[in-house]
Amino acid sequence: MTHNISSPWSEGYQGAVSLTFDDGAQSQLRTAIPIMNDLNLKGTFFVCPKGKDWISYLEPWREVAKAGHEVGNHSISHICSKALGTDPNATRCLENTTIQELEADILEASKRLREGIPEQKEFTFCYPCYHDYVGEGLTRQSYVPIIAKHFPAGRGRGEFGYNHPATCDLAYLWSWNIEHVNAPTLVGLAEEAATLGRWVIFTIHSINEGRLMISETAFRQLCEFLNRHRERIWVAPMVTVALRIREWRNSQGILRNE
Numbered sequence: 058m059t060h061n062i063s064s065p066w067s068e069g070y071q072g073a074v075s076l077t078f079d080d081g082a083q084s085q086l087r088t089a090i091p092i093m094n095d096l097n098l099k100g101t102f103f104v105c106p107k108g109k110d111w112i113s114y115l116e117p118w119r120e121v122a123k124a125g126h127e128v129g130n131h132s133i134s135h136i137c138s139k140a141l142g143t144d145p146n147a148t149r150c151l152e153n154t155t156i157q158e159l160e161a162d163i164l165e166a167s168k169r170l171r172e173g174i175p176e177q178k179e180f181t182f183c184y185p186c187y188h189d190y191v192g193e194g195l196t197r198q199s200y201v202p203i204i205a206k207h208f209p210a211g212r213g214r215g216e217f218g219y220n221h222p223a224t225c226d227l228a229y230l231w232s233w234n235i236e237h238v239n240a241p242t243l244v245g246l247a248e249e250a251a252t253l254g255r256w257v258i259f260t261i262h263s264i265n266e267g268r269l270m271i272s273e274t275a276f277r278q279l280c281e282f283l284n285r286h287r288e289r290i291w292v293a294p295m296v297t298v299a300l301r302i303r304e305w306r307n308s309q310g311i312l313r314n315e
């Protein structure tokens with residue numbers, strides 16, 4: 058029996074924002090999570106539980122999950138297109154990987170996440186380097202169907218950073234990567250979630266360090282804005298919003314091939 062849900066968001070909200078983080082950078086643990094915990098904002102952290110000692114790698118992330126955040130799957134091997142580099146003979150790249158190899162790598166990451174963080178029931182996926190295919194040219198094919206089969210949602214990058222709840226492909230959601238973006242711009246992007254009735258997903262790598270950084274000041278100001286407007290903008294992990302949208306689509310008879 059499905060009960061009727063009038064809004065794709067939790068009741069009373071105009072739109073949704075998800076703060077998502079890639080690659081498990083230390084600055085996320087050190088800076089982003091304390092800021093978010095102080096303001097009671099929950100986000101999604103995509104990690105690669107690689108190596109022999111993956112269980113101890115996951116220990117701090119287990120605490121993050123216990124605090125109410127989502128710890129998601131970013132695969133184990135983080136394989137991307139060789140087009141990012143200069144070596145035409147690169148071997149470890151999506152051009153040389155089969156769908157089956159990639160699926161095995163992703164499922165092993167899920168198994169480790171379930172073992173290392175047994176409290177967490179469901180989690181989403183994040184495409185390494187936003188790339189959603191294997192092969193090239195005549196042999197190139199999308200691996201989005203694999204993600205659709207195993208996860209409530211997957212995050213890529215897209216035309217806009219926001220997603221429409223009725224039309225977005227949950228297996229390849231659009232996001233905004235916000236490196237080097239200033240606070241007023243971030244606030245404007247978050248406001249679009251409310252004014253357009255959309256789901257804005259931010260992609261963040263590191264805070265105050267590294268090539269793909271956002272400043273701590275800008276991140277803090279974004280979080281403070283979201284906290285001030287939490288009555289109308291729903292801030293939640295990706296998995297929470299994705300499951301709600303699925304429930305809403307079912308209740309509205311919006312059938313999607315997913």
Ligand SMILES: [Zn+2]
Nearest residue numbers: 079080185186
């Ligand atoms: Zn990554």
